[in-house]
Amino acid sequence: MKRIHIHIGVDNLAQSTAFYTVQFGAEPTKVKADYVQWLLDEPALNFAISTRGYKTGLNHLGIQYDSDAALNKAQMDFESAGIVGKVEEQATCCYKASNKYWVSDPTGIVWENYHSMEDVEIFGVDATNTEDGCCMSSFGNGASSCKPQAGAGDGCCAQ
Numbered sequence: 001m002k003r004i005h006i007h008i009g010v011d012n013l014a015q016s017t018a019f020y021t022v023q024f025g026a027e028p029t030k031v032k033a034d035y036v037q038w039l040l041d042e043p044a045l046n047f048a049i050s051t052r053g054y055k056t057g058l059n060h061l062g063i064q065y066d067s068d069a070a071l072n073k074a075q076m077d078f079e080s081a082g083i084v085g086k087v088e089e090q091a092t093c094c095y096k097a098s099n100k101y102w103v104s105d106p107t108g109i110v111w112e113n114y115h116s117m118e119d120v121e122i123f124g125v126d127a128t129n130t131e132d133g134c135c136m137s138s139f140g141n142g143a144s145s146c147k148p149q150a151g152a153g154d155g156c157c158a159q
Contacts, residue, residue, distance in 0.1 A: 002070070003039070005046040005062030005112060007094075009053030016049050032095060048094060062112035068099055071115040075101040078113075085113075093124040 010016040017036050021027060024047070030037040035050040046064045053059045065071040078085060078101070085103035091114075093100075100114040 001044060001066050003044045003046045003064040005048070005064050005114075007048045007050065007059040007062070007112075009056045009059045010049045010051060011056050013049065013051055020047065020049065030095060035095060037094075050094075058109075060110045060112050062114060065113065065115045068115050071099060071101060071113060074113050078103055091124075092122065095121070 008016075013034070013036060017028060017031070020036075020038065024038050024040055024045075026038060026040060028036045029039040034052060035048065037046065037048045039046055046062075050059070063074070065074065075085070075087070083103055085101050088098075088100040088102065091098050091100050096116040098114045098116040100112055103111050103113065105111060
């Protein structure tokens with residue numbers, strides 16, 4: 001099974017949680033102080049909101065794959081079509097440990113293609129091992145949803 005993934009940055013997590021709970025007719029699957037997620041089967045959707053982005057609105061889109069083999073096939077399909085992205089292995093991001101392949105569409109919208117292996121108890125880490133390093137990669141058009149980070153190196157938010 002593949003799920004569409006949508007991550008939106010919000011100003012008020014409580015108000016947005018209340019709205020999306022009604023929108024989806026379901027309680028959130030995961031609730032943290034800065035992040036809320038719904039994993040829905042109908043429609044097949046992984047929808048997340050957080051206060052982590054540098055701006056509100058669309059953070060990124062994605063496809064959640066059910067295996068590394070499916071993710072690797074997607075990566076090969078992109079590369080065969082001349083669309084080169086960024087590989088992240090064993091990334092700690094959004095309270096999950098995942099393997100990822102980030103790409104950007106022709107208009108600059110970033111897509112996170114990923115397979116998550118397990119839940120973790122921190123939002124994410126960057127190369128400096130701080131707990132605020134994770135959000136999304138930048139490449140191609142230089143777009144990034146990250147808050148500027150002093151000393152951030154090669155983590156998922158590398159510029």
